[in-house]
Amino acid sequence: MGYSKKPLIFIILGTLLILEPIFKILYFKANTEFPFEAIIRNLSAMEGFKNIFDFWILFPLGGLALLNINRLTYFIFFGVQIYSIYSSLTYEPYTWPYVNATPHFFSMTMLFFNVMIMLYFLLPSVRTPFFNKRSRWWETATRYTIHHPCTVNIIDVCELAGCEILNISKTGALIYGPKEIFDENYIDLLFSPLEGKFKFSLRAEVVGKHEVNNRDAYRLHFHFASIWENISLRRYIMAVHKNHDVPRR
Numbered sequence: 001m002g003y004s005k006k007p008l009i010f011i012i013l014g015t016l017l018i019l020e021p022i023f024k025i026l027y028f029k030a031n032t033e034f035p036f037e038a039i040i041r042n043l044s045a046m047e048g049f050k051n052i053f054d055f056w057i058l059f060p061l062g063g064l065a066l067l068n069i070n071r072l073t074y075f076i077f078f079g080v081q082i083y084s085i086y087s088s089l090t091y092e093p094y095t096w097p098y099v100n101a102t103p104h105f106f107s108m109t110m111l112f113f114n115v116m117i118m119l120y121f122l123l124p125s126v127r128t129p130f131f132n133k134r135s136r137w138w139e140t141a142t143r144y145t146i147h148h149p150c151t152v153n154i155i156d157v158c159e160l161a162g163c164e165i166l167n168i169s170k171t172g173a174l175i176y177g178p179k180e181i182f183d184e185n186y187i188d189l190l191f192s193p194l195e196g197k198f199k200f201s202l203r204a205e206v207v208g209k210h211e212v213n214n215r216d217a218y219r220l221h222f223h224f225a226s227i228w229e230n231i232s233l234r235r236y237i238m239a240v241h242k243n244h245d246v247p248r249r
Helices: 006-020 018-029 037-046 049-067 073-088 107-121 124-131 181-184 227-242
Strands: 144-154 158-166 172-176 186-191 202-211 215-222
Touching: 006 018, 006 049, 006 107, 018 037, 018 049, 037 073, 049 073, 049 107, 049 144, 049 186, 073 107, 107 181, 144 181, 144 227, 158 186, 172 202, 181 202, 181 215
Parallel strands: none
Antiparallel strands: 144 158, 144 186, 158 172, 172 215, 186 202, 202 215
């Protein structure tokens, strides 16, 4: 895949949520005759953790959750939106964080979109990226096409020679091999690239199968036994990266 950016809607909405306190300040300025100095002075005099949290932290926290997708931020985002709905329904006129008869139009618009996203995120296919790191296509590491022979060790059963690594990244590989591979959850991948300069025996999880050039290919996700295995593979990937003749995706 090689994508480097998360979905654009996450970036746009997350950024707007982070900037929401600034929009509130601009709203104050546009709808009052107070200079910025007076507005900032009043904000600095704000008392109470709830007032400070509601004005400065609430929406930016939801924005950061959208920009850092994982299991924890899924619940943070939902918690922020539920609290936002509660605060809007129980808002007392002319109190923080809006100091207005009703919450600001921009904040209510953002809240509306957040609720729509909440409903959208309840779909199983959509919430998967929060709970399954491998499904976050924008985080997929660059893959390098190497076409290198390898051996697959089906743990405690047998070794299958004559396999081939089609491409590799710092987190996994795509290989050709016999169908027995797909019957396993974990295998050991053995290969010695760059004329034996590196020697690898990496534990890998078989995470998928698809057809490449009318042959079955298997996607592997590496599980490193030590930090040294990880470092060694990264050194190899760096060496491959320096070879500009190696195709990458």
